Amino acid sequence: MNFIEEIVEKDIQEKKNDSRIQTRFPPEPNGYLHIGHVKAICMDFGIAEKYGGVCNLRFDDTNPVKEDVEYVDSIMHDISWLGFRWGKVFYASDYFEQLYNLAIRFIKDGLAYVDEQTAEQIAEQKGTPTEPGKPSPYRDRPIEENLRLFEAMQAGEIPDGKMVLRAKIDMANPNMHFRDPIIYRIITNHPHHRTGRKWNVYPMYDFAHGQSDYFEGVTHSICTLEFVVHRPLYDWFIDQFSGDKFLGLSPYGRDYRPHQYEFNRLNITYTVMSKRKMLQLVQEGLVAGWDDPRMPTVCGLRRRGYTAEAIRAFIDKIGYTKVEGTIDLGLLEHTVREELKEKVPRVCAIFDPVKLVITNYPNGQKENIIAENIDGKSELGTRVMPFGKELWIERGDFQEEGDKNFYRLSPMGREVRLKSAYIVQATGCEKDAEGNITTVFATYDPDTKSGTEGGTRKTKATINWVEYEAALDAEVRLYDRLFAVENPSADERDFRELLNPDSLKVITAKVEPSLAKAETQDHFQFLKQGYFVVDDDSTAEHLIFNRTTSLKGTK
Numbered sequence: 001m002n003f004i005e006e007i008v009e010k011d012i013q014e015k016k017n018d019s020r021i022q023t024r025f026p027p028e029p030n031g032y033l034h035i036g037h038v039k040a041i042c043m044d045f046g047i048a049e050k051y052g053g054v055c056n057l058r059f060d061d062t063n064p065v066k067e068d069v070e071y072v073d074s075i076m077h078d079i080s081w082l083g084f085r086w087g088k089v090f091y092a093s094d095y096f097e098q099l100y101n102l103a104i105r106f107i108k109d110g111l112a113y114v115d116e117q118t119a120e121q122i123a124e125q126k127g128t129p130t131e132p133g134k135p136s137p138y139r140d141r142p143i144e145e146n147l148r149l150f151e152a153m154q155a156g157e158i159p160d161g162k163m164v165l166r167a168k169i170d171m172a173n174p175n176m177h178f179r180d181p182i183i184y185r186i187i188t189n190h191p192h193h194r195t196g197r198k199w200n201v202y203p204m205y206d207f208a209h210g211q212s213d214y215f216e217g218v219t220h221s222i223c224t225l226e227f228v229v230h231r232p233l234y235d236w237f238i239d240q241f242s243g244d245k246f247l248g249l250s251p252y253g254r255d256y257r258p259h260q261y262e263f264n265r266l267n268i269t270y271t272v273m274s275k276r277k278m279l280q281l282v283q284e285g286l287v288a289g290w291d292d293p294r295m296p297t298v299c300g301l302r303r304r305g306y307t308a309e310a311i312r313a314f315i316d317k318i319g320y321t322k323v324e325g326t327i328d329l330g331l332l333e334h335t336v337r338e339e340l341k342e343k344v345p346r347v348c349a350i351f352d353p354v355k356l357v358i359t360n361y362p363n364g365q366k367e368n369i370i371a372e373n374i375d376g377k378s379e380l381g382t383r384v385m386p387f388g389k390e391l392w393i394e395r396g397d398f399q400e401e402g403d404k405n406f407y408r409l410s411p412m413g414r415e416v417r418l419k420s421a422y423i424v425q426a427t428g429c430e431k432d433a434e435g436n437i438t439t440v441f442a443t444y445d446p447d448t449k450s451g452t453e454g455g456t457r458k459t460k461a462t463i464n465w466v467e468y469e470a471a472l473d474a475e476v477r478l479y480d481r482l483f484a485v486e487n488p489s490a491d492e493r494d495f496r497e498l499l500n501p502d503s504l505k506v507i508t509a510k511v512e513p514s515l516a517k518a519e520t521q522d523h524f525q526f527l528k529q530g531y532f533v534v535d536d537d538s539t540a541e542h543l544i545f546n547r548t549t550s551l552k553g554t555k
């Protein structure tokens with residue numbers, strides 16, 4: 001049980017908010033979801049599921065400059081794919097009218113004023129945590145004037161940046177967020193993706209988030225630790241219209257009150273966890289898109305071959321605390337391996353092929369080997385592997401010289417098993433003019449076929465193969481970590497200079513003909529290579545596989 005679940009259980013026992021549990025997941029639709037968001041999703045939806053409550057989806061769409069429906073659609077798709085179901089879909093923009101009226105109310109109560117200073121001037125007057133700020137010269141302007149100016153702001157009569165509405169709280173408060181925070185700003189030149197040109201003023205996060213929670217009846221407003229310093233302000237705003245000052249803005253009555261709780265953000269080594277930076281990578285063409293398999297986005301991880309179960313198992317493993325830290329990328333890779341290990345077919349794909357000719361195998365003969373998808377797991381089915389006199393094997397599985405520690409093919413004549421088939425012994429090889437090996441020769445023992453009595457004979461090594469003519473060509477994309485340094489966000493260099501130049505290598509492999517039927521998002525283990533998934537762009541004519549992860553951690 002995590003610490004937030006403990007809080008929730010206590011609240012239920014104490015009948016806080018009538019033991020009602022309501023959470024929300026509040027993404028800003030200004031980018032695609034990343035695995036950091038999944039941590040928040042698992043918490044928000046998980047609490048609701050576990051305690052019989054509801055989790056709504058709320059788009060925090062208060063900045064039209066950066067937001068778009070493309071992002072709204074992808075966010076919904078990704079949450080569903082992860083396996084979560086929301087109650088209702090809300091938009092902060094649904095509350096623009098209520099929030100505007102609330103701002104007017106604040107002005108009338110002497111709790112807000114229109115400031116005509118620039119953002120820089122306002123920032124300069126903020127002071128420091130130990131020194132009080134300086135009051136704005138506009139702080140005490142008459143209520144009537146504030147009302148008139150705020151209405152003029154909304155009417156589109158004031159240019160962007162010329163005025164803001166600030167809450168009038170306390171310029172000396174040790175919490176900087178209380179020093180008359182900006183609560184409304186003017187944005188006239190960007191239509192909003194839902195409200196079009198209706199609004200020329202937009203609420204700031206602090207004036208929208210808690211209020212939206214309150215309007216909806218959220219009981220536990222869970223977010224990440226950077227919002228701890230905002231919590232007193234969250235509470236202060238809610239104090240102004242709840243409890244004794246109840247204005248009827250919530251359907252849950254006078255005693256209802258939302259509370260904010262915070263947990264540690266997810267950071268992972270060798271990647272960045274910020275939509276802003278990811279957007280830059282996409283826009284500057286440094287990756288192929290939001291769903292580039294190297295991206296830590298949900299769509300990128302999916303295309304990379306991460307399953308929803310694997311991602312959720314990872315989030316379960318890392319847990320929730322109140323201390324920031326960075327998780328080793330190796331743990332994510334380990335989790336997906338564990339998840340796929342006993343589930344996905346293990347097939348042969350030859351990455352650096354060389355031809356093997358079995359000289360004593362009858363000319364023109366072909367046979368079908370029936371191979372189990374996972375050895376010893378008959379419930380996972382079998383597949384047919386055509387076998388013949390000529391095969392493709394890995395170049396590295398043959399050594400011309402041989403040596404006593406090399407157990408695979410060499411003219412030393414060691415017995416080697418061809419996976420799921422016969423035992424062979426190498427006899428020699430043929431080379432081209434440059435000295436490259438073009439063909440390896442071997443003999444086989446017909447009495448050693450796997451699955452027959454002779455099939456149990458032990459060899460020190462087993463190698464992979466694909467029948468020469470039946471083999472299919474497949475494009476294999478070998479992905480590696482996106483960044484070359486462990487913590488790109490802490491580096492003084494620009495993060496774009498820190499990209500791993502070897503994060504993608506593309507090869508053509510010879511793969512089993514059974515893979516002709518593979519469909520997008522089918523997962524496989526390529527024996528001795530790693531886990532692979534069929535790419536979205538793969539077709540029967542042009543197979544494409546993405547490496548999810550190698551079999552063992554690289555470092």
Ligand code: ATP
Binds near residue numbers: 026035265276
């Ligand atoms: P980014 O900095 O990447 O833009 P954000 O916090 O601005 O992220 P939002 O869309 O505002 O993105 O986030 C929606 C929710 O997801 C918030 O509750 C936020 O706390 C949570 N969240 C965002 N990033 C992480 C993360 N790395 N780990 C855990 N939760 C996160």
Ligand code: MG
Binds near residue numbers: 028
């Ligand atoms: Mg945000």
